[in-house]
Amino acid sequence: MSSVVISGDTSGAITLAAPAVAGTTTLTLPATTGSVIGSNSSGDIQFNSGYGSVAKAYGVRAWVNFNGTTSPGTIRGSGNVTSITKNGTGSFTLNFTTAMPDANYNWNFGGDGSGARGITFGVAETNVAAPTSSAFRMKFYDDTAAIIDPTYACVSIHR
């Protein structure tokens, strides 16, 4: 067996804490050499997951997949979301469980084929409400520019 080295070059302590549950937890390192995961002085997790170098990882801070055509709307799956508010036909608000650090996050929509000609897309409804750290308002259209309730509304928030 090769050696396992835990080292520190400043004062303080390095702690590997076991989870408060019974059982065995295994952390398996990849069969490659060099740095694969790390963190910087800001506490950001960094990894090389095919990037070519160890770099800061930007995670999805919230996501949802919901059906807007049902009454009420149906959330198929979500993360960091307390609820979806239906404001009107085609208009929904995504409410975050843990607020974003600010409103300058990135949003992405996944469309679906439920529109009149098989296309549905979402936009941020900024003409009504600007994104905030706690909620994100959006509206859905089909490719005839008609406002519609989407069958598959998929939204992810990155920060």
Next chain:
Amino acid sequence: MTQVIIYPNDEGWLSVVTPASECGLTIDEIARKDVPAGKPYHIINADQLPTDNVFFNAWELQDGVVAVSLSKAKEITKDRLRMEREPLLAAQDVAFQRALETGADTTAIVAEKQRLRDITKLADSCTTTDELRNLKA
């Protein structure tokens, strides 16, 4: 039974809040967090909502029950009919121009254009949402 939160919104109808089951909060906690401050809200069973969303923008709370406002539903229907008739009117305009070029009779075309112009008036005489739903351009 799934529960939802309803509250009157600034647009003049109801907003409906659907909780995310994964969030770990109770529906009361979600209501306090996600309903805009100052808005009176109600927590109801989901089966107390109308079963389709066609007239969502006409939903109102009437005597504690979510109901469809017929007058608002008529306006929603008129908007839909206006969108539906737009390409039909354009097609009749083309047919009218062709008839003029060839000297053909335009009587039927003129009648159809008038029918499309008057289509929204039909909504005014409807007495149920089913009648409104069945109106087509």
